[in-house]
Structures are given as C-alpha cells and as structure tokens.
Amino acid sequence: MSTAFEQPAKVSEVVVRDPIDNTRARWINRARSADHKVIGLTLIGFSLVNVMLAGFAELLCQIQLAVSDNTFLSPERFYSLHTLSDTGYLYLFALPLFAGIATYVLPLQIGARSSAFPRLSALGTWMIILGGGFLWFSTFVNTWQGTAQTSAPLFELFYSPGSGADFFLTSLVMIGGGLTFNAIDLAVTYKTLRAEGMSGDRTPVFAYSASVYAYGILATAPVLVAACIMALLERQYTAFGIFNPVDGGSPLLWKTLFQWWSHSAPYLITVVAIGAVSEIFASAAGRSISNPAALKKAIRAFAILGILSFGVVYFGAPVKPFWNLIFMVIGLALVIPAAVILQSWMATIKGGDYHSTAPSAFAVAFAAFFTVAIVFHVAFSLPALSQWIYGSQAGYAAWLNQVWGTAAFGGFAALLYWYPKMTGKSLAAAKARVALGMLVAGTALQLFAMFSLGVDGFARELSTYTSSSYEFRNILSLIGVVIGAFGLIGLAINFMQSNSSGATAGNDPWRAGTLEWFVPSPPPVNNFDAIPAVGSETPLTDLREQIAAGTGGLAGSVAQSPTAGRPSLRESKH
Amino acid sequence: MQIPAPTNRFSTRRSSLFVAAAAAALFVLPQTASATPLWPDSPNSPIAQIVLDLFLVVFIVGLITVIGYTLALLGAGRAEVDADAPATAESSAKGAVIAGSVLFLVFVVIGGFAYTKTVSAEESLANTGNFKVTTFSQPGLKVAHVVKAPKGPAYSIRVNAQQFLWRYDYSGIKNAKWNTYSYNDLVIPAGVTVLLDFTSSDAEAAWWVPQLGGSITAMPGYDNKVWLRADKAGLYTGSGTVVNGTNYASMITNVTVVDPRLFVRWLGGKQIEIDQAMAALAAERASGEEQQLISGQKGAPSEAASEAAQTQAADQAGKNK
Numbered sequence: 001m002s003t004a005f006e007q008p009a010k011v012s013e014v015v016v017r018d019p020i021d022n023t024r025a026r027w028i029n030r031a032r033s034a035d036h037k038v039i040g041l042t043l044i045g046f047s048l049v050n051v052m053l054a055g056f057a058e059l060l061c062q063i064q065l066a067v068s069d070n071t072f073l074s075p076e077r078f079y080s081l082h083t084l085s086d087t088g089y090l091y092l093f094a095l096p097l098f099a100g101i102a103t104y105v106l107p108l109q110i111g112a113r114s115s116a117f118p119r120l121s122a123l124g125t126w127m128i129i130l131g132g133g134f135l136w137f138s139t140f141v142n143t144w145q146g147t148a149q150t151s152a153p154l155f156e157l158f159y160s161p162g163s164g165a166d167f168f169l170t171s172l173v174m175i176g177g178g179l180t181f182n183a184i185d186l187a188v189t190y191k192t193l194r195a196e197g198m199s200g201d202r203t204p205v206f207a208y209s210a211s212v213y214a215y216g217i218l219a220t221a222p223v224l225v226a227a228c229i230m231a232l233l234e235r236q237y238t239a240f241g242i243f244n245p246v247d248g249g250s251p252l253l254w255k256t257l258f259q260w261w262s263h264s265a266p267y268l269i270t271v272v273a274i275g276a277v278s279e280i281f282a283s284a285a286g287r288s289i290s291n292p293a294a295l296k297k298a299i300r301a302f303a304i305l306g307i308l309s310f311g312v313v314y315f316g317a318p319v320k321p322f323w324n325l326i327f328m329v330i331g332l333a334l335v336i337p338a339a340v341i342l343q344s345w346m347a348t349i350k351g352g353d354y355h356s357t358a359p360s361a362f363a364v365a366f367a368a369f370f371t372v373a374i375v376f377h378v379a380f381s382l383p384a385l386s387q388w389i390y391g392s393q394a395g396y397a398a399w400l401n402q403v404w405g406t407a408a409f410g411g412f413a414a415l416l417y418w419y420p421k422m423t424g425k426s427l428a429a430a431k432a433r434v435a436l437g438m439l440v441a442g443t444a445l446q447l448f449a450m451f452s453l454g455v456d457g458f459a460r461e462l463s464t465y466t467s468s469s470y471e472f473r474n475i476l477s478l479i480g481v482v483i484g485a486f487g488l489i490g491l492a493i494n495f496m497q498s499n500s501s502g503a504t505a506g507n508d509p510w511r512a513g514t515l516e517w518f519v520p521s522p523p524p525v526n527n528f529d530a531i532p533a534v535g536s537e538t539p540l541t542d543l544r545e546q547i548a549a550g551t552g553g554l555a556g557s558v559a560q561s562p563t564a565g566r567p568s569l570r571e572s573k574h
Numbered sequence: 575m576q577i578p579a580p581t582n583r584f585s586t587r588r589s590s591l592f593v594a595a596a597a598a599a600l601f602v603l604p605q606t607a608s609a610t611p612l613w614p615d616s617p618n619s620p621i622a623q624i625v626l627d628l629f630l631v632v633f634i635v636g637l638i639t640v641i642g643y644t645l646a647l648l649g650a651g652r653a654e655v656d657a658d659a660p661a662t663a664e665s666s667a668k669g670a671v672i673a674g675s676v677l678f679l680v681f682v683v684i685g686g687f688a689y690t691k692t693v694s695a696e697e698s699l700a701n702t703g704n705f706k707v708t709t710f711s712q713p714g715l716k717v718a719h720v721v722k723a724p725k726g727p728a729y730s731i732r733v734n735a736q737q738f739l740w741r742y743d744y745s746g747i748k749n750a751k752w753n754t755y756s757y758n759d760l761v762i763p764a765g766v767t768v769l770l771d772f773t774s775s776d777a778e779a780a781w782w783v784p785q786l787g788g789s790i791t792a793m794p795g796y797d798n799k800v801w802l803r804a805d806k807a808g809l810y811t812g813s814g815t816v817v818n819g820t821n822y823a824s825m826i827t828n829v830t831v832v833d834p835r836l837f838v839r840w841l842g843g844k845q846i847e848i849d850q851a852m853a854a855l856a857a858e859r860a861s862g863e864e865q866q867l868i869s870g871q872k873g874a875p876s877e878a879a880s881e882a883a884q885t886q887a888a889d890q891a892g893k894n895k
Contacts, residue, residue, distance in 0.1 A: 387788025391815020
C-alpha cells in the first residue's frame, strides 16, 4: 500500500521545523502552532470560557422565569439570551471541549508523533473561535424573533430584519465548518497513524470513540453548513424560496436539514464521553476495559442509531404515520447498545480492584446522567408520549441533561483524567470532588424542577407565564443553576491553581494501560522519541509486566533518535 | 473474641449526613410533593389517557433503571475484590444484548400499539344533534396523512396559527354559516370526535393542551390532520411548544368543552355576535368613524368588533403575502 500518508516522521518534522519562538507573543505562537496538543488545549480553553458565558446567559433567563409576569427581560432579550445559552452550551462548550480532548489525546493514544493534518485542525479551531465571536456578537445586533433551532421561517428577513440573524447563521457556518475540518484530522489520524502493532482490535476505546465522533461529525456538520448557507442566501435573495412557504419553499426541509445535525450532535458528544469514561473506569479499577470489542461495536451502533433517530422531531408534524413508526423502531433500538455500554462499565468496575479517583467520581456521575438520558431517549422515541413531553419543559430538561450533563460530567471526567498529562501537575482531588458534589446537586435540582414543571403543563422556552403555581419550581431551578455555577467556578479555580502550584504528576499517575501515559507530562512537541511495541490493547500494562519479569521493557519498541532514519510506521497498519 | 472493627471516621460522618438529609427530606417532601408533581394530571381524552399510560410505564422502568444502576455501580466500586475469583466479569455482552433486546421489543409493541390508536379517530360518545361533518380541503396545502373519519357523527374544525393568535374556523360544520370562527378559545362539544386541520399562516407553531393530548404542529404550507375527543366538560388551558416569535409565551391555547346541546347554541350565538359586529363595523365605516376609532378618540370598540377587525387585518396580511 503506498503512501497517501507517509508521515508520522514528516509531520513531526513540520512541527519541529516551526518551533516556538519566544520572541513572539504567546498568542502568535499559539495561532501558528501545528501541534495537535496546542490546538486541543486551545479548543478546551475556549470551551471553558464559553461555558461561563453560556451559563451567565442561562442564569439571566432563569431569573426572568423566577416569578410570574416578570419584566426583567423583554421577550426579544429573553430569546436572544436563550438562544445564546443553548447554542453556547452545545456549539461553544460541549463540542469544542470534546473535540479538544480528542485532538489532544487521540494521537498520543495511538502512538502517533502528530496528527495527520494538524494545520487543517488548527484552521478548524480558529474558525470555531471566530464563529463563537460572531455568535456572541449577534446578540448586540439582534432584532430577530426566536430560536433558530425551532423556527422554520423565523430567520427570514421578513421576521428578523437587521443583521442579527445573519451573524448567527454565519457563526453556525463557521463552527460547523471548523468542526468538520477538525473531524477530518481526527478520522485520518486514527485511520493512518497508528503505532506498529496497533491493529483495529487493539486501539484504545477512547481513540475508537473519538474516530466514531469524527465520522459522525463528517456525516452531519456539513449539512448544517449547507442549510445555514441556504438560509443566508434566502435572506438576501427571496427568489430562492428554499424554506419560506411564501416563496414556495418548505419549512419542513429546514427542520429536516437542521435536525439531522442538531439532534445528532448531543449523541456524538455522548459517544466521546462514553469512550473517556470507559478508560477512566478501567484505570480506576486497575485493569483493562471489560469486553472492548463488544463495547466498540456498541459505541458505533449508539452513534449510528443516535443520528438516525433524528426523526423523533417529526412526531406531531404533518408526516405519514408510517415514517413515525420507522423512527420509533430506530430510536428504541438504541437501548440495545446502551445496555451493552452500561454492562461493560459495571463489569470493568466489578472485575477489578476499584479505587475511586476524582475523574472516576465524575465518571460515575456521568453514568447516572447518561442512564437518565437513555430513559428520556426512550420516552422521545414513543410517538404519542414524545409528542406530549418533547415540547414541555421536561423535554428541555432532557436536552440540557444530554448536552450539559454529558459535557459537565463526562467531559470534565475526561479533562480531570488527562489533566496531569496536559499540565504535568496533579489536580487537587478533594476540591474537585467538592465541585463535583455541587455540580451534581445543582444539575439534579435544576433538571428535577424542570421535569416537574414539564409534566405539569409548562411548555419549553416560554419567556414568561401567568400562573403563580409555577413559581416555586422555577425558583428551585434557578437555585440549581446557581449551585452548579459555584461548582463550575470552583472547578475552574482548581484547574488554574493546580496548574501553577500542583504537585508534579509524572508520566503515569493512574497506572493506566494506554500509550499516552508512556510519554512525559506534558508531552514533548514530537510526542514520542520511542514508541513501545503494541501487542495488546493495553501496551503499557504489558510493558510494566515485562519490566517486572525482567524480559525487556523497551526491547521491542521502535527507538529513534531525531537524526537517525526513521522506520516507516505506515507499513504496520492493519 | 471478635474485636469490632474500628469505625471509620468518614463513614460515621457520611452516615450522620445521610440521616440529616433523610430527616430534612421527610420534613420537606410532603410539603413540596403537591407542588412538584411527577406525572401528568387528569387526562381528559383517549389520547391523553394513552400518553399517561405510556408515561407511567417509561417513568417506572426508567426510575428503577437509573436508581438501580447508579447504586449498583457505586456498590460495585465499594465491594471487596475476591482476587481468586475467576474472571466472570469478562463474560460476553450477551446478557446485556438480550436484556436490551427484550426491552426494545416490549417498547416497540407497546409504542406501536399506542401510536396506531392515536392516529385512528375514535367514535363519538355523545349525540351531536343535527350537525354533520363535511371534510374540506384547503387549497395549496400539502397533506401527508388523512384521519379516517369515524363512524357516526363528528365535527371538523380548521385551526390556523398566526403571530400570535389561534384562529378556529367552524365553517366545516355543515349547518354553520361560512364565517363562524373564534380566536384563542376553541369551543368543542364534550364526547364528540372532532377532526382538526392545523396550518399556519406565518411561522411554525405548535398547539398543546396537556390534558387533551400531545402537541400538534401547525406548519405553514402543510395541512396537519388530527383528531380530538374531550370526554368531560370544562375549561382546559395550554400553550404553544415551539417558539414562533417574540410573543410566543402569550399565545395560549384555551379549550372550552361544553355539552353538545350548548355547543349548538353557542355556534348560533357566535354567528349572531359576528354578524352584529360586522354590521356595526360596516355602519361605522359608512359614517366615517373608523379613523377616529383607530386613533383612539372614541371609546374602545366591543370585543367582537375588535375580533372582526383582527380578522380583516389577518385576511389583508394573508393577501399581501
């Protein structure tokens, strides 16, 4: 097989050839960097800034809802902030967080010296960041009437004059395009740059789930880009008539295109979280993941069924009942891979010597909220029930659970787990547990209050209401947001403090089995000077056993000096 | 003699915390339970009954799964490891696949059965009087699905969403006059099957009355045909579920369910009210007072007259598009 990607060696040379120049400003070095680790950390940092902003927007919306007939925010301001908090959580927090972690960890886990297309990934990252800026800016020029997610012709010029909607749609184009570029890099890296001996069945579960996420993004994000470009064109030239029924377009088409992406994205971030949490449980239990082959199949099935079940948004819309039944079957089928995933976690913990760590505590919280998400998924997949509950506040609680819950518990679990690798420092574990307690309490309280509101007939995304019987639960929900916010701020402070004054972590603080723990923390620019031979899905465990048995350690590994000719790693693929 | 194991400081603290939390819960829960219902309240239509049944099934299975799995996961983490035990944990995923498949099949059967019941209209319980249904088609709208009219009498009502009103058009009822309509309040007879045709003249909207069933999408350019039968008289309130613009929250959906005989009388009365309002409007126009009315120099017009004015404005807006 020749040579499409002749390159772990070459790419790392690219990285090394363009080294950090300390005479330049730090942000210029960051912007110019083609190092997947710098790119990943940029995305992660960006996501952490945005979760604060999105959380603040949500807090304002919750204050507006705390009492009936409140005039704290005008409806225009409310929907603008509501849109920003929703899109902020998904597009600017959850997706960049998981994309950043995957970009950082995936090449290290598969023993690559760089990612395949680091400059493409960097382009994607900066597109996401610029798009995020557009998104936040759109609120200052916003004269539009509602959330883009739900409103077929509402973004038309007739309803939303001014440039707010243009900025909003443009930002979605840039974020969708950025995620696509990043996903191309991840998918190709996974496919082509694996270390010698790492066949498909030996890849780490997180790397596998990151590649599934990447393929999922490639299948969905370009559709978002296309739909938003169509909408932008239609705003400029009414003759297009794509979505606007007045000009002969179909609002159902917008719903289809947009939901193909928007319904899938939460499932894709869940997939990355599942991969990370599996690794975390395994390392906390001091063993390898139970039944990784079945787990990988389940992760793939979860992503595919998650994307295909987008049709649940048609329940109640004018479509043929036959299609609703098809989407019901597809949606319900998701419980099978979910059961396999849950069983694998349980078996991993049961079959090992489990010691709770800060990341694994987050992972357990993720497992609980993930189970809740599956239950909601089942409820949404049953057409009659879905029609009732999807549009209620309980439906919004389910969305928050899947996006915020996945990112805050699964994503932060992953961040805590790889924090020692990224910074070289240990995170203060006790403080992280306190933050986790607050996040769990706040999120659970908020979601419970929203759920109760929903079953009591409170519709989603109301900007105000008249009945005072809803006040108590809306205040509970506000309290939940505040508690969660304190947990989030505590965690952020912990990240910064530990980075500056934490204990040195060493290469392998968790004694885990995958390759990223072989390299120093933080890893050097070229990741690996020598790559251990991969003979199983836990090469580092093998290495420890070999050293303990005195049979070699690095004897079988591919050792190189920067000047020596490097053996081609490409030939070992598959 | 067995020496009792020293009590772990943390476990003492943890258990005292647990006791405190339980006591607080016992104190708070009865007071909040009535304020935080966990399932839908008093369904009043066959569809809402199906929704409640499905809800309870998913809720109970889900609650057991979530709590059971979380506790089991925490318990598995705390359990002592038997180092000599064979690696039974490596067992294949067969058990999970079988459990998942059983759940899948059960839910497919339950969900499929429930859904087929919600898309085929049931017969009326009550006598509708002399009114007969005429199904009407709305020109230019796409229809994906036609509700089969039930045996026996039924009414057909057209529902139109616009920013930010619901307009209910009763002219599908044969004996009613062509322009009998109401805004925001849908009036239907109890126990009589009603066929509803939803559409929207501007943005996508959704119509939801929790006690009468799930939300129904009103999409511009489409005719969404559904059925409804409210079994008990009363006033039912609801709202939209899809943001259709800034005043979405004000777009309430009230349904007044009345005795069938009262409904007939209401239709006649509404017709007279509208006729009178139209006549008054025509007279005002003729005397040139309309401009003064609009500029607020005269007293506020009657409700019916303002409704009529709104219709005209809406019709005008429709024509302009």
